[in-house]
Amino acid sequence: MSPRNGGKVFGLLLAGGVAAALCATVMVPLLAGLAGPASAASAARALPAMTLTYRVESKRHGLDQPATVRVWQLAYQDERRWRKELVQSSDPREIGAVMGMQGTTYTQYSAVTRRTTTEELPQAPMAPEQWLIPDRERFLEGKGYRKAPDADGQLVRYTKTETHLCLAPSPPGEQPLTGVVQPAVCGIAPNFQATETIVYRTDLGVPTAVTMQVEGLTTQSVVVTQLTTP
16 A cells, blocks of 8 residues: 555545444444454344434544434334334434334435435345444454453453554645644654553443544544433
């Protein structure tokens, strides 16, 4: 990968790539390939029925810009029966957005356009969030995350740090890339580091906090503020 392409990686990191896993509007299909071989996926630990309230902060438009804040409420029964609604947002127009699975039908309502769209997903349902994929925790260590249980054993923390290439200046005659923000270290170094931290409740197998940092600055975070089970 060239430094120029590496810079594009960072642009995606802020605008919708790695860190977009933390953004509440990202929807991902539950495919066995995300977890591992079919035999492993079949033994996956299901998420419990629960009600979640969680806060998402995102600095997707640059490290020096105010964070976008969204608060979602999720009613989750199983992977084919869940509904989430946006109840607070930095952009009031978005409040009231709804997404959900009911059987094989995925539905999305935009409060901005006031339009509802549906999609049939008979093979693989959508997860309400990429960080809420059932049993994802079991495969994190194999993907390079370091595991560190808390002293009381009620929480476990997974951390992974990756190095990304900084964006090289545009070659003479080429149009400079727009919308790409790089950390300050790229002014003196050829690369930068991004760290993702995920905290799970050990009794439920549910993540309660997810954080993405770029050179020590938080660019994306999810915090579960309320979790109840039947």
